[in-house]
Amino acid sequence: MRARLAPAAPAWQAGAMANPSDAEARPAPRISFVSLGCPKALVDSERILTQLRAEGYELSRSHAGADAVIVNTCGFLDSAKAESLQAIGAAMSENGRVIVTGCMGAAPDAIREAFPKVSAITGPQAFESVMAAVHDAAPAPHDPFVDLIPEQGVKLTPRHYAYLKIAEGCHNRCSFCIIPKLRGDLVSRPSGEVLREAEKLVRAGVKELLVISQDTSAYGRDLKYAASRWRDRDVAARFLDLTRELGALGAWVRLHYVYPYPHVDAVVELMNGGNVLPYVDVPFQHASPRVLKAMRRPGDQQKTLDRIRAWRAICPDLAIRSTFIVGFPGETEEDFQLLLDWLDDARLDRVGCFQYEPVKGAEANDLGLEPVPDEVKAARHKRFMLRQQAISAKKLAGKIGRRFEVIVDEGGAHLAKGRTKGDAPQIDGSVHIATRRPLRAGDIATVKIDRADAYDLWGTAV
Numbered sequence: 001m002r003a004r005l006a007p008a009a010p011a012w013q014a015g016a017m018a019n020p021s022d023a024e025a026r027p028a029p030r031i032s033f034v035s036l037g038c039p040k041a042l043v044d045s046e047r048i049l050t051q052l053r054a055e056g057y058e059l060s061r062s063h064a065g066a067d068a069v070i071v072n073t074c075g076f077l078d079s080a081k082a083e084s085l086q087a088i089g090a091a092m093s094e095n096g097r098v099i100v101t102g103c104m105g106a107a108p109d110a111i112r113e114a115f116p117k118v119s120a121i122t123g124p125q126a127f128e129s130v131m132a133a134v135h136d137a138a139p140a141p142h143d144p145f146v147d148l149i150p151e152q153g154v155k156l157t158p159r160h161y162a163y164l165k166i167a168e169g170c171h172n173r174c175s176f177c178i179i180p181k182l183r184g185d186l187v188s189r190p191s192g193e194v195l196r197e198a199e200k201l202v203r204a205g206v207k208e209l210l211v212i213s214q215d216t217s218a219y220g221r222d223l224k225y226a227a228s229r230w231r232d233r234d235v236a237a238r239f240l241d242l243t244r245e246l247g248a249l250g251a252w253v254r255l256h257y258v259y260p261y262p263h264v265d266a267v268v269e270l271m272n273g274g275n276v277l278p279y280v281d282v283p284f285q286h287a288s289p290r291v292l293k294a295m296r297r298p299g300d301q302q303k304t305l306d307r308i309r310a311w312r313a314i315c316p317d318l319a320i321r322s323t324f325i326v327g328f329p330g331e332t333e334e335d336f337q338l339l340l341d342w343l344d345d346a347r348l349d350r351v352g353c354f355q356y357e358p359v360k361g362a363e364a365n366d367l368g369l370e371p372v373p374d375e376v377k378a379a380r381h382k383r384f385m386l387r388q389q390a391i392s393a394k395k396l397a398g399k400i401g402r403r404f405e406v407i408v409d410e411g412g413a414h415l416a417k418g419r420t421k422g423d424a425p426q427i428d429g430s431v432h433i434a435t436r437r438p439l440r441a442g443d444i445a446t447v448k449i450d451r452a453d454a455y456d457l458w459g460t461a462v
């Protein structure tokens with residue numbers, strides 16, 4: 001199926017409120033569009049076109065008169081690939097600013113080889129990447145009639161921090177988890193796309209970027225670490241490369257859901273100074289090899305302890321946060337004791353603990369393992385939290401008398417509340433700040449710590 005899209009009705013015909021003279025004064029960028037391939041590709045084209053119109057772009061009948069051309073390709077058969085390459089070739093010679101998307105975009109090398117100067121290549125269903133490439137090639141002018149969404153998108157977090165999702169889905173198969181069933185395997189966003197979103201957030205006033213995905217350190221594996229364009233350079237879709245570039249944007253960068261793979265060591269090196277915070281959130285889940293095996297997770301917790309020690313040698317101020325599950329089917333008192341002992345050795349900074357729940361559809365329910373009674377789960381949860389409280393209280397007491405940079409979450413004229421670099425919003429502890437000058441949310445203040453309990457710190461802004 002091949003379709004070159006005709007222009008839609010002019011903007012002033014679509015809405016009674018629009019003023020034709022405004023449209024004439026500021027002509028909207030024009031996009032030419034070629035849609036090739038099957039109905040799924042056509043639906044992708046419709047979605048892109050809908051968004052283009054919603055953002056105020058016009059459609060162009062000809063490549064020559066357009067600000068950019070989008071070619072939605074098909075790569076199903078060799079003949080379809082040849083037709084796609086032909087369509088890209090025509091767009092390159094008639095226009096030159098060409099964004100390639102669709103099935104052929106999943107194998108970008110063939111396209112780059114034939115047309116090294118295409119502006120951007122994205123795979124199928126990469127709707128956000130296509131729109132990001134369009135914004136780069138032909139930015140949509142701000143128009144209050146069509147542009148009701150702030151540049152950085154609609155955010156549900158306070159203005160000074162924002163979550164930045166770098167991938168969707170997961171290639172692991174932990175037996176208690178149904179996320180891969182719900183969301184499929186790992187699909188990473190191209191690094192250029194992530195960085196453009198991060199840049200917009202920072203420009204809009206975000207001071208702290210919270211990097212999330214299901215398995216952040218696996219970022220880019222599905223893309224074979226392919227580079228994508230960011231500013232004047234290519235950036236590999238690699239955890240280290242992406243983190244380094246994010247750290248150069250000027251906001252704090254906090255990494256969540258990092259698994260202790262060997263390549264994470266190089267990322268921890270970035271945490272010694274600069275904006276990549278000395279903080280990793282690593283969901284360890286358990287420490288008993290038997291339980292970890294039943295959970296289908298790496299089972300050598302001694303190696304994990306060695307890795308933690310290595311990270312602390314690289315970055316002495318590193319804060320490690322983790323989550324654990326107690327009462328997993330088949331967990332014995334011996335397994336649980338092993339977990340408590342491991343906790344003593346690991347001396348983690350922040351810890352969350354959940355009692356196992358048999359999620360419908362999770363494989364763990366069918367392993368034939370003895371469920372742990374609810375009262376045993378509750379008792380283990382309590383013992384676990386008490387053990388960690390003692391560790392945490394000792395660690396926080398060690399901060400008394402020291403000075404830390406603190407980002408303010410709740411401002412005030414005399415009292416404010418914030419977090420150190422070692423604390424994420426919502427899940428970790430707070431710093432209660434006494435201050436002589438008013439502090440606003442998003443300010444970063446230096447605070448001298450006066451006292452501590454097992455969770456929070458109290459100090460004075462200096």
Ligand code: SF4
Pocket residue numbers: 170171172173174177178179180214215
């Ligand atoms: S628990 Fe996390 S790593 Fe394991 S399958 Fe679920 S999402 Fe993936």
